[in-house]
Amino acid sequence: MPVFLVGGLAVQISHDLGLTPAGLGLAVAVYFGVTAIGSLPVGALVERYGPGRTGRTAIIVSAASMLGIALAARSLTLLLLLLAAAATANSLGQLSSNASLARSVPPHRHGLTFGAKQSAIPLSTLLAGVAVPTVALTLGWRWAFGFGAVLAVVALALVPPDQPDHRAAHERRRGSVGGGMLLLGVAAALASCAANSLSTFLVDSSVEHGMSPTAAALALTLGSALCIMCRLLAGWLADRWQRGHLGFVAGLLAVGAVGTILLGVDSFPALVVGVLLAFGLGWCWPGLLAFSVVRLRPQAPAAATSVTQTGVYAGASVGPLGFGLLATHTSYPVAWMVAAVAMALAAACVLLGARLASP
Template sequence: MAQVKRGVRASVGAVSTTTASVLPIFLTGGLAVQISAELGFDPAGLGLVVALFFGVSAFASLPCGWVVERYGSGPTSRIAVLGAAVVMACVALFARSYGALVTILLCSAWCNVLGQLSSNLTLARYVPANRLGLSFGIKQAAIPLATLLAGASVPAVALTWGWRWAYGIGAGLALAALLVAPRDTAGHSPIPATPGERATGALSVIGVAAGLAAASSSALGIFLVASAVDRGIDAGAAGLTLTLGSVVGLVLRLLHGWAADRRSGGHIAVVAASLV
């Protein structure tokens, strides 16, 4: 029973941490129409900030991975969530030009990386092996959950109170996520892998393919609303479309995780087929 409770707490903490840490960039995509109208940038400007954000995230991955291993998933999760809250508050208060928006968002790239890695480590250490599939499915559902919140913020907040309020509310939600963030305080020294446990070339290929797939899905979530409005669709309806698509993605990730726990093997083949 105690192990089950630890697993549930780890899953809840991982979802809250991941959602909060990726929310700034997905809010920017969902609210791009309203933000660009005030700050004066075009779709190319949105593409630039998104590319820079994920580029900085890629460069931050290795040092952030070392930090998470060294200091533990608890402190790094809370730092990532707090950093995301500060960034969203800064966007709401100080993003008065396109340059300021880009600068503030790039400062949150490390929050994305730190939150993702600390969440992964939390699940790997505290969730039983026979529940890892569902747990990681729940954790990965945090991405469509973030796009769901971004899509819902368009008709619910941006079109009524203004886009800055959406970032303010997002900052409040991130601070609330601190209450359920992982509490592990112990760092761990890396344990050398045995020859049979080392990553293989096949895993590297899957990693590259998964990265490309993540790029396409992230681009869809970020550019959907702006592209739909550019095609003549109402901004509120475009936001709701993003919300509904996020619900579908969320459910599918949960189902894939649940199914993974019930397979005895062949996981790489399933992943490869899904990527195709």
């Protein structure tokens, strides 16, 4: 929630801290960049200390970061530092929850539960949007972060206890990283570069093509809601298949690439179809990818998914920055075309990585 609250409350924050669009971009890059850097070492920590203990630590750090922003963020520099602290909680929480789901949920429900877990990102954007009229415009933006901290503390009661595992951490991690997994991490980075540009630039791109700001915002809302539903549906379907999950991921990315191209076409019907394909299918892969990696490396789910999560957050940090520069110096259609190529390359990397990573 911390980074999406900053984005949703950017107008109100700018009045107090002088947050400019460039500053907002820097804040997002710092958050996801720190998350990417921390994901690999954090995976080893989760395997060593257990997902229950590390998950509770992540929640406490996240709550403390949001409370710190609410009470003490009086400059952009301090806001960035607190977001960096929140980012460490993000990487720790992602990987501890992956391990908790892998060990506490029956395997035939993994697809649905990983899909639900990965719906946290579009759900966070939804909560950030709701916080503007309900809290920020009535009580002030700092109260929104305070309520976020309270929600985090409540979540402590939901962390499942650790399951006993008498194997040494290094024994569980053995074989969790290899050429196939690294290629899946590259695929995640490429796909995330394109997918995270969708939510960042869809509204501005649509307005530039003649759509009203209200209609463009509705398109973004439609895309976010569709993304949540498709992540759950993809997970539900994955539970009913015994194999071919990474092939499914590659297919979703390929269709998403087609939809991303349509976002650059100066036509309202093309935009609608593009949103449906790019958001609904092109961005519903994260839960399915995590599920697939856990199936490949069940002995070390945190260590294995740390590789793909590093790719996801590296792409989330670099992608929107590169997309913005490309759109500024060329045009949105060119930027959407490049994003589509990145998504198509991700599909190819998934297919090759699946072949190399298979036991």
